Amino acid sequence: MAHPLEVRVISKRFELPNSAALQTYLATEGYEALRKALQMTPERIIEEVKASALRGRGGAGFPAGMKWSFVPRQSPKPRYIVGNADEGEPGTCKDRLLMEYDPHQLIEGMLIAGLAVDAHKGYIYIRGEYRYLMDILDGAIAEAYEAGFLGQNILGSGFDFDLYTHTGAGSYECGEESALLESLEGKRGYPRIRPPFPAVAGLYQCPTVLSNVETFSAVPAIIRHGGEWYHKLGTPKNGGTRLFALSGHIRRPGVYELPLGIPLRTLIYEVGGGIPADKRVKAVIPGGSSTPLLTEQHLDTPMDFDSLAKLGTFLGSGGVVVMDEDTCMVKVALRIAQFYAHESCGWCIPCREGTAWVHKLLARFHAGSGVESDIELAGELAENILGRTFCPLGDAAAMPIISIVKHFRQEFEDHLGGKACPFEARERQLLPA
Ligand SMILES: Cc1cc2nc3c(=O)[nH]c(=O)nc-3n(C[C@H](O)[C@H](O)[C@H](O)COP(=O)(O)O)c2cc1C
Ligand code: SF4
Numbered sequence: 001m002a003h004p005l006e007v008r009v010i011s012k013r014f015e016l017p018n019s020a021a022l023q024t025y026l027a028t029e030g031y032e033a034l035r036k037a038l039q040m041t042p043e044r045i046i047e048e049v050k051a052s053a054l055r056g057r058g059g060a061g062f063p064a065g066m067k068w069s070f071v072p073r074q075s076p077k078p079r080y081i082v083g084n085a086d087e088g089e090p091g092t093c094k095d096r097l098l099m100e101y102d103p104h105q106l107i108e109g110m111l112i113a114g115l116a117v118d119a120h121k122g123y124i125y126i127r128g129e130y131r132y133l134m135d136i137l138d139g140a141i142a143e144a145y146e147a148g149f150l151g152q153n154i155l156g157s158g159f160d161f162d163l164y165t166h167t168g169a170g171s172y173e174c175g176e177e178s179a180l181l182e183s184l185e186g187k188r189g190y191p192r193i194r195p196p197f198p199a200v201a202g203l204y205q206c207p208t209v210l211s212n213v214e215t216f217s218a219v220p221a222i223i224r225h226g227g228e229w230y231h232k233l234g235t236p237k238n239g240g241t242r243l244f245a246l247s248g249h250i251r252r253p254g255v256y257e258l259p260l261g262i263p264l265r266t267l268i269y270e271v272g273g274g275i276p277a278d279k280r281v282k283a284v285i286p287g288g289s290s291t292p293l294l295t296e297q298h299l300d301t302p303m304d305f306d307s308l309a310k311l312g313t314f315l316g317s318g319g320v321v322v323m324d325e326d327t328c329m330v331k332v333a334l335r336i337a338q339f340y341a342h343e344s345c346g347w348c349i350p351c352r353e354g355t356a357w358v359h360k361l362l363a364r365f366h367a368g369s370g371v372e373s374d375i376e377l378a379g380e381l382a383e384n385i386l387g388r389t390f391c392p393l394g395d396a397a398a399m400p401i402i403s404i405v406k407h408f409r410q411e412f413e414d415h416l417g418g419k420a421c422p423f424e425a426r427e428r429q430l431l432p433a
Helices: 022-027 032-038 042-051 064-069 095-101 103-117 128-146 177-184 213-225 227-233 264-271 305-310 329-343 349-369 372-385 393-407 409-413 422-430
Strands: 080-085 121-126 162-167 208-212 241-248 254-259 281-285 319-324
Touching: 022 103, 022 128, 032 103, 032 213, 042 064, 042 103, 042 213, 042 227, 064 103, 064 208, 080 103, 080 177, 080 213, 095 103, 095 128, 095 213, 103 121, 103 128, 103 162, 103 208, 103 213, 121 128, 121 177, 128 162, 177 208, 208 213, 213 227, 241 264, 254 264, 264 281, 264 319, 281 329, 281 393, 329 349, 329 393, 329 409, 349 372, 349 393, 372 393, 372 409, 393 409
Parallel strands: 080 121, 080 208, 121 162, 241 319
Antiparallel strands: 241 254, 281 319
8 A cells, every 4th residue: 555655657557457467558548658759759758757857766867868869879889778677686576566566667767768869779678686686577568569559659659669578697797887788688697897988888789778677667756747847846957756665664665656865764754664673773774785874864865966976975776775783783893795706707806806805804703703903904905996896786885885984883792702602592591592
C-alpha cells in the first residue's frame, strides 16, 4: 500500500493486478507518451526532458536531457539506447520493481529516447542475479512487437526500433557504464578510459544513450504531462520523484516513491515508521554502499543530489540503509571493504591492492588483533585509493571507509587491547543461555 507521503508517478501501477501486462499498461495511459512523442521533433522531446530537470538515477545524477543533447544525431554511425539494469549497488533494489511490475514503462521510455536521438536499436543489460526478470521483460517486449509499439514502422510513423535483453554474469563493475558496454559487446567487463563518453563513443564505439532503468522509466510521464509538471514535483535543480529503497534498522522497510528533497528525518520516521524499539539512529548510508555515511546530526538534510553533495556525500542510487545505536561501525566498514575487495576487477593497482589491504586490516582489527596505528592506516590506505584509480569503483570503495573512520574513531579505539568486538559481546549477553 502506498504511504500517504508518496507521490506515485513511476510506481503508480505497482499494485494493479497483472500490472506488467500490456492490457493494464494501455488502460493506464500506456504508450500515450510515445504517440505524443511521434508528433514532436527530436529537439522538442529533448527540451521537454531538459525542462523536467530529470537527473540520472544510476548514481551520478547527470541531467538526462543534457546527456541526450550530446548525442551527435548527424553522425553516419548508428546510435544506440542502453538501459542499465545491473543494479549492483548494495542497498539498492528499485530497478527490479520497475522491471517486474511495469516493464512497458521502461520500454516506452527507451523508445522515446530512441526517437530523440534517432536510434533504432536498444539493449537492456540486466544483472545476472536478475535472470528471472528476463522472462518478464522478454514477454513485455514480445507483446510490444505484437501490438506494433516495437519493430518496423511503429504505429505507422515510419520509425523503426528493436529492443533486446542481455544478462551480465553478476559483476558489480559491469554496472559502470563503460565496463557494461564492453560486457555487452561480449568482452571481459573492464572499464574504458573516458573521455570519450558513451554519448559520443559508446556501444561498438557508436553514439549511445546509456541510462539507468529508473531514469528511462520517468520519461513517459514527462512527455505525457510536460517537463514543467514533473520538475515541480521536486526541487528547482532536482526534478521529480525518486524511488528510495529504505532498509536496515527500520520499522517499515520498502521502496517508496517520494519527491526529491524530502528530509531524511521524514523518510526514516514518517515513511519508514522509525527505528525498532525506538532506538537512536547512529548512521545512515544515503545512496548505496559507496556513499559516505551520515549521522544523527544530518537527519534534517533534504534528500536531493545537491544537498547531499554539500555534505560531501551523494544521493547515489537511492539506497538508504539505516543503522541503529547498537551497530558496530567497525563491522560495517569491514563488510563494505569485503564487498569492494571482492568486486574490484583487478585492472588497476591502487584498487586491486588497496581494497584487499583495507579488507585484511579491518578483518584483523574487528577480530581484536588491531593496534592503534591501524586506525590511521585504514584511513590512509583508503585515501591512497581515492582519485588514483582507473574507474570510479576505487572512489566508491574508499569514500565510505574514510567517512566511518572519521565519524566513528572512538568505536575503533574501543576494539583495541585484544578485546572482542564490544557490540558482539553485548549481543551475546542479551541472548538467552
Ligand atoms: C562501480 C560502478 C557500478 C555502477 N553500477 C550501476 C548500476 O548497477 N546501475 C546503474 O544504473 N548505474 C550504475 N553505475 C553508474 C553508471 O556508470 C552510469 O553513470 C549510469 O548508469 C548512467 O545512468 P543515469 O544517467 O541514468 O544515472 C555504476 C557506476 C560505477 C562506478
Ligand atoms: S578502480 Fe581499477 S581495479 Fe577497481 S574496478 Fe575500476 S578499473 Fe578495476
